[in-house]
Amino acid sequence: MQKYFANGKELRTACRHGDWSGPTPGQANGYVQANLVMIPRQLAFEFMLFCQRNPKPCPLIEVTEAGDPCPANVAADADLRSDLPAYRIYQQGVLVAEPTNLKAYWREDLVSFLIGCSFTFENALIQAQLPVRHLEQGSNVPMYKTNIPCRPAGPFRGPMVVSMRPMTPAQALSATVICSRFPLSHGIPIHLGDPQVIGINDLSRPDYGDPVEIRPNEIPVFWACGVTPQAIVVDSRPEFVITHKPGHMFITDLHDQI
Amino acid sequence: MQKYFANGKELRTACRHGDWSGPTPGQANGYVQANLVMIPRQLAFEFMLFCQRNPKPCPLIEVTEAGDPCPANVAADADLRSDLPAYRIYQQGVLVAEPTNLKAYWREDLVSFLIGCSFTFENALIQAQLPVRHLEQGSNVPMYKTNIPCRPAGPFRGPMVVSMRPMTPAQALSATVICSRFPLSHGIPIHLGDPQVIGINDLSRPDYGDPVEIRPNEIPVFWACGVTPQAIVVDSRPEFVITHKPGHMFITDLHDQI
Numbered sequence: 001m002q003k004y005f006a007n008g009k010e011l012r013t014a015c016r017h018g019d020w021s022g023p024t025p026g027q028a029n030g031y032v033q034a035n036l037v038m039i040p041r042q043l044a045f046e047f048m049l050f051c052q053r054n055p056k057p058c059p060l061i062e063v064t065e066a067g068d069p070c071p072a073n074v075a076a077d078a079d080l081r082s083d084l085p086a087y088r089i090y091q092q093g094v095l096v097a098e099p100t101n102l103k104a105y106w107r108e109d110l111v112s113f114l115i116g117c118s119f120t121f122e123n124a125l126i127q128a129q130l131p132v133r134h135l136e137q138g139s140n141v142p143m144y145k146t147n148i149p150c151r152p153a154g155p156f157r158g159p160m161v162v163s164m165r166p167m168t169p170a171q172a173l174s175a176t177v178i179c180s181r182f183p184l185s186h187g188i189p190i191h192l193g194d195p196q197v198i199g200i201n202d203l204s205r206p207d208y209g210d211p212v213e214i215r216p217n218e219i220p221v222f223w224a225c226g227v228t229p230q231a232i233v234v235d236s237r238p239e240f241v242i243t244h245k246p247g248h249m250f251i252t253d254l255h256d257q258i
Numbered sequence: 259m260q261k262y263f264a265n266g267k268e269l270r271t272a273c274r275h276g277d278w279s280g281p282t283p284g285q286a287n288g289y290v291q292a293n294l295v296m297i298p299r300q301l302a303f304e305f306m307l308f309c310q311r312n313p314k315p316c317p318l319i320e321v322t323e324a325g326d327p328c329p330a331n332v333a334a335d336a337d338l339r340s341d342l343p344a345y346r347i348y349q350q351g352v353l354v355a356e357p358t359n360l361k362a363y364w365r366e367d368l369v370s371f372l373i374g375c376s377f378t379f380e381n382a383l384i385q386a387q388l389p390v391r392h393l394e395q396g397s398n399v400p401m402y403k404t405n406i407p408c409r410p411a412g413p414f415r416g417p418m419v420v421s422m423r424p425m426t427p428a429q430a431l432s433a434t435v436i437c438s439r440f441p442l443s444h445g446i447p448i449h450l451g452d453p454q455v456i457g458i459n460d461l462s463r464p465d466y467g468d469p470v471e472i473r474p475n476e477i478p479v480f481w482a483c484g485v486t487p488q489a490i491v492v493d494s495r496p497e498f499v500i501t502h503k504p505g506h507m508f509i510t511d512l513h514d515q516i
Contacts, residue, residue: 044303045299045303045306046323048303048306048307049321052318052321053321053331060310063311065307065411065412073311073409151331153323154323
């Protein structure tokens with residue numbers, strides 16, 4: 001049975017004690033969710049430049065100084081080394097581990113970037129009676145690599161990743177208006193309709209997350225996604241990077257309308 | 259007699275050839291103006307973190323890689339070493355020179371930050387019949403250090419600087435609605451009315467720019483200002499920093515409604 005947490009602090013505490021390692025769609029409704037990227041100080045400027053140059057997939061919510069595991073401005077009592085459900089460890093662009101905490105991996109030269117997440121606006125979509133299929137299915141959102149190049153910065157280059165939610169055209173238009181209120185959670189969609197236009201050949205086989213049903217009257221609607229840095233890491237092969245596991249986000253204490 | 263340039267390229271070209279060294283309010287109407295900060299690569303991450311943590315005074319429009327004097331995304335043919343009317347050179351936090359180009363000062367390790375400027379929305383204020391007193395007077399905008407602390411990052415800490423425009427209360431409210439459309443040009447005001455609330459004791463003696471007349475039915479209206487990094491540099495004493503001279507901005511090729 002799915003367990004639901006009322007806010008970021010409850011979910012973070014459960015993660016910290018090893019009591020939760022699942023994905024976070026539908027969790028802590030009303031609170032801002034965030035992607036995590038930890039990068040050595042040596043590359044932190046170039047990665048931050050990458051985010052500044054690609055604000056649709058990489059809107060910055062909070063950045064720590066090197067060696068500081070606490071994102072004080074968004075969750076004063078949090079520890080980014082333990083408070084997410086699951087992590088990914090990349091060495092030279094290769095995924096080498098998927099731990100549930102960072103005890104064995106933390107380094108004092110790591111800078112942590114928290115990047116907005118589209119899960120943040122899903123509560124507002126539901127309040128407006130719009131469908132969020134992966135929540136209906138109890139699964140993770142489907143995410144796809146596209147053929148849209150990001151603007152490079154330093155060694156960081158590669159394609160944009162998108163999340164997808166099926167809707168009718170009229171629902172997609174309503175969702176666009178709602179999402180325009182959430183610029184730090186990827187804002188409005190970047191595409192809708194034919195997935196091949198953005199280089200996606202098979203919607204039933206997402207690169208990250210789970211596939212969802214698309215009904216006959218629906219079209220796929222695509223949002224820029226904070227998993228983009230993980231595709232970039234694979235292409236750019238920096239020495240060492242830690243991220244969240246896709247769909248398994250950090251939940252802040254910020255209320256969702258930022 | 260005041261000379262007016264039609265767009266960013268014309269003004270940049272005049273600066274490059276030594277034909278213009280004046281302030282830029284009212285210049286190149288319809289184009290985005292920007293503050294400049296050049297910082298050695300060694301401190302670039304911490305300065306970018308400072309901007310991310312203080313988005314009202316320091317909204318980032320463009321950031322270059324170290325050694326690149328061209329802000330390609332906002333003005334493809336520009337050279338930041340020559341295309342501003344005047345610069346300031348700071349060593350250990352001390353203003354040591356105010357040249358009109360950087361021939362004698364450029365270093366290959368410099369990263370350039372372009373930060374939004376409130377001059378960008380003044381054209382929209384005028385279109386709405388709102389007063390912009392320093393334009394009426396043909397002077398620079400008055401700017402003041404406040405007692406509002408910025409959120410620190412690395413060695414960078416100090417007070418926010420604000421620009422001021424006098425208006426009636428009703429005009430201030432209209433200006434707020436208009437400025438909400440310009441989040442990358444400091445957006446809505448941060449204060450209006452009693453200047454002592456934000457630590458300003460004498461409006462007739464601005465810390466930067468020129469004083470302006472405040473009429474009996476008017477109140478001062480304050481916007482976060484991109485000169486803030488210059489107050490920060492004085493307090494934080496980094497080894498070497500180049501900025502624009504206050505009020506003497508870089509003008510981009512971007513149209514103003516961003």
